[in-house]
Amino acid sequence: MPTLLVTGSNRGIGLELCRQYAAAGWSVLAACRAPSAATDLNRLRSESLRVIELDMADPACIRRVAYDLRDQSIDLLLNNAGVIGTQSKSLGQLEPEGLIEVLRVNTVGPLLLCEALLEPVSRSRRRQMVAVTSGMGSIGDGGGGYYAYRCSKAALNMAMHTLARDLAPRGITVCVINPGWVKTDMGGPDAKLSTEQSVQAMKARLDALRIEDSGRFLDYKGGEWPW
């Protein structure tokens, strides 16, 4: 049974990732920052779905989780947790702490988690590290505003692209995937996709992931996004 570790698993896309991977027979390590308050996620608990505490803004917490999982085998490390940054969206509102907080969660945390879980991923059969990014992190795609979010996702893309090169000798596939515009707290009610639709499409892409895909910016529905 392959193992998935997914961050930000208590709601939105992360919760649906847990549902669909568990239903497909995977062993799921569902990471979230407040397990005791994760009502929907706790309903999914089973022998093959374990809930673990992980705050992506806290490097000490990342190190602790990596220590606890040091003997595990993790086939797919899926960095999904993210924040859009309620402050530092528009010109005239920018402030350093707001910008840095978004970078901490969306960029620094995922990179540190990949580094910390290198051995458990290396010893797995699939050896895959994927981050849920956004079309808003694409320079080629354009668009204005949302400074903190766009910068954090563009930097996440670079971090994962660099990991893809550095980890190629270890046979690890590293890529980023755009989930589309999804109805969640972040995506809002006008989004085009339900979490079920987005995750179903992303899972199909990730199920077919090969080492040749390493370093790619995948789109949930097929094809690639411009960097």
Ligand SMILES: NC(=O)c1ccc[n+]([C@@H]2O[C@H](COP(=O)([O-])OP(=O)(O)OC[C@H]3O[C@@H](n4cnc5c(N)ncnc54)[C@H](OP(=O)(O)O)[C@@H]3O)[C@@H](O)[C@H]2O)c1
């Ligand atoms: N929805 C969209 O349209 C869309 C489009 C493109 C990309 N994305 C990306 O998809 C991913 C999931 O987004 P979503 O739409 O599901 O958003 P969401 O509904 O707002 O959920 C965000 C998740 O991230 C978690 N999170 C936030 N800060 C965290 C931290 N410091 N440590 C651990 N977990 C933290 C949240 O946990 P708490 O409940 O504890 O806050 C929650 O589980 C994000 O990376 C987002 O950027 C979403």
